[in-house]
Amino acid sequence: MNTVLENANPANELEGLLQRSRNGDSRAFETLVKRLQPMVFKVAMGFFRDSDDAMEVLQDTFLRVYRNIERVDRAVGLTGWVFRIATNICIDRYRSRQKRGERERKLTLLQSGVADPAGNPEERLQQADRLKRLQAAVDKLSERERSVFVLKHVNHMKMTDIAAALDISVGTVKSTHFRAVNHLRREVAAGGKA
């Protein structure tokens, strides 16, 4: 099975777009943005569950990509590098919110049950409650745990790709993933009983 990084695009096509973007070709950069923006958006949605936040993270990520376009880490590749930037931006944003004491976030998406608007309202409400509980549990994870969890379960990346994107070993990714999942399982199970 191909990894997310391999699926994102043929490496040589991305390399070509990158090279043209470096030379100031706005169409090439726009194509690059088009190819990579859904995965960045997903990372941000995994962190914040809010489309406004996701849009801002997307904007900031590509701004940083463009500013540092000469410094793409060849060891990680363009896609892994963009994942790293997006994750770091999400973490920074999260930290600054915590500093400002804005832990309460908009949970409109989670509460709306938009995924199944035709379903039973009671079921939708229950599902919204479960998702809210899950998000509250995700909020309690450490930064690294949250990053690994989002990249694994929202972006469906391979552990090896996550390790490359976060610049940590595969063993660390696995142990962090286990801690995160174990914590979430406990929190969700405890919430279900409450």
Next chain:
Amino acid sequence: MKTRDCERIRKEMALWLAGESDGVEVVPHLESCLECRRYFEQLQVLMADIEAGNKEIRHVMNGVDWDGLARQVTRHSMQAPTPRSSARKRWRLPLAAALFGFGLMTGYLIFHRGAERPSVQPAALQLSNSIRLVETAMDRREIVDFLGRMRLLLVELMHAPDTEADRQVMAAAAQRLLREYRYLGQNLTHSSIQEARGVMERFSWVLTELSYDPPPSPDRLAAVRRMVEQERLLLKVRLIERELEFTAREV
């Protein structure tokens, strides 16, 4: 009863459910261990919740205008600040040479004239400290100047310029400020106000929106005004100005 084997199998379970293991040891263990079976059921509930969350994310993503978003992101990224140009650095070499000369002379006076040592620091360290202080002060001055002009532009914007000529003037002012902003990126780091970077990037967005394809339409102006109000940028620009002025006095 939970054993060391259970611990190992539970780690394996998490990998299996994440598609990273074939789980060959998990199933036989579950058949013989009630506690792990319960644990596994809880993990399955968790995975179902995660999938429900992902379904909602996919639903939101289906409603995004990706082409329009890519255009907007590209425009913003390519017009935003680039690394400081060489023109901005041109004055640094003569300044460094002058300070180096000053440092040498100070060193000569201290060591060869038997003058009292003003400090225990070596001359080279004093020199680098002096350069840093001068640079920081200059960087801060530039940012404060920029913020002052940015504030005036925001005030103008909030007064809703309605004629095309007014909007044209505003676009030209935004273009000038955007050019200046491109030199300020590193100053933020030098000036130890990295926290302000997020706000500064919002300013860059405002300037980009105002200067792109001039004159800006009344709709675009209204959207920018809403953003300025929502993010309270007028208040923030004043706060950063005051912070910089205050710390500059301390330096």
